[in-house]
Amino acid sequence: MAFPAALHDHSACIHAALDAAEAECRRRGARLTDIRRIVLELVWESHRPVGAYALLESLGRLGRSAAPPTVYRALDFLLAHGLIHRVASRNGFIGCPHPGHAHGGQILLCAQCGMAAELDDPALDREIALSAARLGFSVSHQTIEVEGLCPTCRAQAGDTA
């Protein structure tokens, strides 16, 4: 899962995500309604976490103005079916590039440009489960949010390490 480059064909990202979502919903017998699809599309407008109220405004700009519960319900649906991840440290949401494929949320966040990417390292999951087990704790769900500098921003800052 590479970090998104500053410039890339982002419409491809959106299309891929929407297609994957359709497929996943079909597979699960879940209904990807208009509102849900639109919200997912809006979440995918960038690779940065988006807040619920920003989505609300975007909806308004599309002539689909709504109240908070509408957005939160759509987000809940998308979360429940693994189509987006919640970014707790930012009160925001990002699209998941590979729904269906089981994985906990391991998210990299660039402090400079705000871009997010998934780490998705199974060794990490294992290490956490193992480490927790040593304390007698059994893991059901984990949130990993890592802040730092993305490759692009490091290069800009002259970080050659």
Added chain:
Amino acid sequence: MAFPAALHDHSACIHAALDAAEAECRRRGARLTDIRRIVLELVWESHRPVGAYALLESLGRLGRSAAPPTVYRALDFLLAHGLIHRVASRNGFIGCPHPGHAHGGQILLCAQCGMAAELDDPALDREIALSAARLGFSVSHQTIEVEGLCPTCRAQAGDTA
């Protein structure tokens, strides 16, 4: 860092935390004022994450009623000096049992009883840094919040695994 047992001498936890905080502030030349000490004590009232507004109410009950900024300022101070950790997924705060000793936030949260404990596994930090580096990402700060069942609650649920 063991998971706190359901029944334990919690006044000892509080005393130890307060003493450690005094020491750490002395060492740093930071002023642990009345309000800050009281808020820290209130954070330590349990091993569960506490919200800012719950602290506000507790303060009121102590006859020390205050407005939100007072509590948030105290929390900011305690965070800045590593005396508490923020639990992003719960909008809450827990006391740090070993301030001074550098460590990222690795927090275990029991879904049943709500108790929290720190994992504090350096191997985990290393694995994250390494894994991120493979994507060209340099880590500055990480939030790990793991939900699951604590030993006590597992036993209660009959989980023998």
Added chain:
DNA sequence: TCTGTTTTGTTATGTTATAACATACCTTCC
């Protein structure tokens, strides 16, 4: 004591999230 700095108080407001209930919309079975 004076002076500058840090801390706390106070008021107002911004931001994020949910409760509760009404309405509309599909789906299935008759």
Added chain:
DNA sequence: GGAAGGTATGTTATAACATAACAAAACAGA
């Protein structure tokens, strides 16, 4: 087609979390 039951959305209000901006007080060093 029409009723019944479930699912989804609309709507209003409010709860929960967090900060901006400025005033007053406490503190520390000269």
